[in-house]
Amino acid sequence: MAEMGSAATRVEVTLKKATGPGDDKVHTWPNLVRAEFLCTLFVMIFLLLWSLLVDAPLEEPADPGRTPNPSKAPWYFLGLQEILVFFDPWHAGVVAPTFIIMGLMVIPYIDINPKGNGYYTFQERKYEIITFIFGFHVLWISTIIIGTFVRGPGWNWFWPWEVWDAHLVEALTNQDLPYLVGIRDYWTAAVFGLSLIIGFFVLGTAAMYWWVVWLKGREFMQRWGAARFFLTSFLTLNMIAVVIKMLLRHILNVKYILVTPWINV
Amino acid sequence: MSSQFDELKRQVMESQVWQSIFRHGYEDTPRNRILMVSGNVWLHLHPSKVRKHATRLRFTWCMGGITFLMYLVTVVTGVYLMFYYRPVAEYAYADIKYLEFDMPFGMLMRNMHRWAAHGMVIAVWLHMFRVFMTGSYKPPREFNWVVGVLLLVLTLLLSFTGYLLPWDQLAIWAVSVGSNMGRATPLLGYEGPFNEVLGVNPIYDARAFLFGGGEIGAHTLLRFYILHCIFIPLVTSLFLAVHFWRIRRDGFSGPAL
Numbered sequence: 028m029a030e031m032g033s034a035a036t037r038v039e040v041t042l043k044k045a046t047g048p049g050d051d052k053v054h055t056w057p058n059l060v061r062a063e064f065l066c067t068l069f070v071m072i073f074l075l076l077w078s079l080l081v082d083a084p085l086e087e088p089a090d091p092g093r094t095p096n097p098s099k100a101p102w103y104f105l106g107l108q109e110i111l112v113f114f115d116p117w118h119a120g121v122v123a124p125t126f127i128i129m130g131l132m133v134i135p136y137i138d139i140n141p142k143g144n145g146y147y148t149f150q151e152r153k154y155e156i157i158t159f160i161f162g163f164h165v166l167w168i169s170t171i172i173i174g175t176f177v178r179g180p181g182w183n184w185f186w187p188w189e190v191w192d193a194h195l196v197e198a199l200t201n202q203d204l205p206y207l208v209g210i211r212d213y214w215t216a217a218v219f220g221l222s223l224i225i226g227f228f229v230l231g232t233a234a235m236y237w238w239v240v241w242l243k244g245r246e247f248m249q250r251w252g253a254a255r256f257f258l259t260s261f262l263t264l265n266m267i268a269v270v271i272k273m274l275l276r277h278i279l280n281v282k283y284i285l286v287t288p289w290i291n292v
Numbered sequence: 293m294s295s296q297f298d299e300l301k302r303q304v305m306e307s308q309v310w311q312s313i314f315r316h317g318y319e320d321t322p323r324n325r326i327l328m329v330s331g332n333v334w335l336h337l338h339p340s341k342v343r344k345h346a347t348r349l350r351f352t353w354c355m356g357g358i359t360f361l362m363y364l365v366t367v368v369t370g371v372y373l374m375f376y377y378r379p380v381a382e383y384a385y386a387d388i389k390y391l392e393f394d395m396p397f398g399m400l401m402r403n404m405h406r407w408a409a410h411g412m413v414i415a416v417w418l419h420m421f422r423v424f425m426t427g428s429y430k431p432p433r434e435f436n437w438v439v440g441v442l443l444l445v446l447t448l449l450l451s452f453t454g455y456l457l458p459w460d461q462l463a464i465w466a467v468s469v470g471s472n473m474g475r476a477t478p479l480l481g482y483e484g485p486f487n488e489v490l491g492v493n494p495i496y497d498a499r500a501f502l503f504g505g506g507e508i509g510a511h512t513l514l515r516f517y518i519l520h521c522i523f524i525p526l527v528t529s530l531f532l533a534v535h536f537w538r539i540r541r542d543g544f545s546g547p548a549l
Contacts, residue, residue: 055339062354066358083405085389087296087461088461089463098469104452117477134437
């Protein structure tokens with residue numbers, strides 16, 4: 028990509044001498060500017076052709092009295108709309124996006140691995156990459172794909188080859204986890220749900236602590252520090268919790284784990 | 293004949309006017325290559341020399357640049373659309389129809405605006421993925437990653453506020469579904485947990501603040517229009533300046549020499 032004709036090669040040799048050994052710098056003009064120009068050209072041609080061939084959607088005029096079924100958010104928010112199946116709106120629509128944004132922001136501060144700075148490597152930062160791909164691609168993108176392509180009327184699950192049946196009757200067989208395990212008393216159920224959630228985070232944090240110590244040693248844990256460790260384990264456990272809740276719902280029809288008059292989880 | 297042409301060319305290029313505009317020659321010399329970048333306000337976003345790997349597509353994917361390009365496309369086509377569009381519930385939908393069928397290149401401009409907006413969301417995601425995979429957020433570039441996350445959020449907000457403007461069924465219901473989350477905000481939404489603490493109600497809560505009223509309506513259209521065309525682009529431009537400036541100061545990330 029960066030090679031020019033013989034003139035450029037000649038210049039490069041003199042540059043290397045002038046800037047000392049080990050410096051691999053090249054002139055921005057033409058090396059980088061040309062790559063950017065070609066990129067711009069290709070993207071603009073693609074965008075222009077696409078815009079000539081595919082029209083932007085425009086449906087009938089807005090009518091606040093007639094709700095379409097399904098009503099879908101813009102596609103990039105359908106991941107969040109999809110997890111509304113598993114969590115209440117305050118959780119899926121407010122707390123989860125906040126955690127996603129904050130979680131993305133703290134990445135540079137919780138990752139203290141000095142390796143892999145400025146080049147592609149999997150071996151030198153396996154766990155960082157696996158965690159990121161799990162959160163970013165598996166959780167975020169897959170829920171967007173589900174929300175976009177397999178959710179139909181009533182937010183029911185329709186495979187792309189199935190016809191959307193607006194009158195499909197889905198049996199509401201959801202039950203809360205305390206009820207499922209046989210608890211009928213209101214307060215016992217709340218205490219049971221709360222201890223499950225607290226237990227998950229406490230045991231999860233402990234398990235993560237021992238795992239990191241076993242993997243990296245105590246010296247690393249001290250360097251990493253309490254703030255980074257707790258932040259990392261809290262965010263990781265939240266990501267895992269989303270998967271657990273999805274599985275509980277899809278396999279056992281569990282709606283809530285914790286039921287109280289104020290919040291349900 | 294050709295000598296006369298050469299003489300004319302020499303006279304023009306040595307004239308005071310020409311030399312006041314173009315301050316250096318075009319011959320391929322190291323000096324001119326550097327002046328080409330450092331003497332040009334737009335190219336000056338770049339340093340005059342960069343490390344070799346940073347010019348390669350397989351390293352950068354060019355996704356940051358493509359995101360910025362999509363932003364510029366939406367700005368240019370957006371100005372064109374603004375000439376023909378009134379953010380008033382009675383007119384908005386009809387204006388889009390006029391734009392599509394009566395205005396020269398109206399349909400094309402609207403299509404380019406919409407697809408570039410989607411393209412920007414995809415490109416900013418891929419850019420973030422690339423920056424993660426090359427570990428380019430590592431010191432000293434930590435804070436620029438944070439600025440990048442803010443720019444991702446602003447990109448989504450730009451796209452989301454623009455979604456309402458055609459004022460069709462797709463627009464109001466997609467925005468309703470998205471904004472309805474506001475009423476579930478803990479403490480600040482009237483359907484959220486602990487809403488009774490602050491005494492919020494349907495016409496005075498987080499979603500009403502976003503909508504400019506209790507329900508989605510004409511007031512929401514004006515509010516989203518101003519957010520979409522003025523407020524968020526301004527904020528985005530400010531953060532873009534910070535983002536680019538920090539790349540310029542820290543240099544492109546790369547393996548140690």
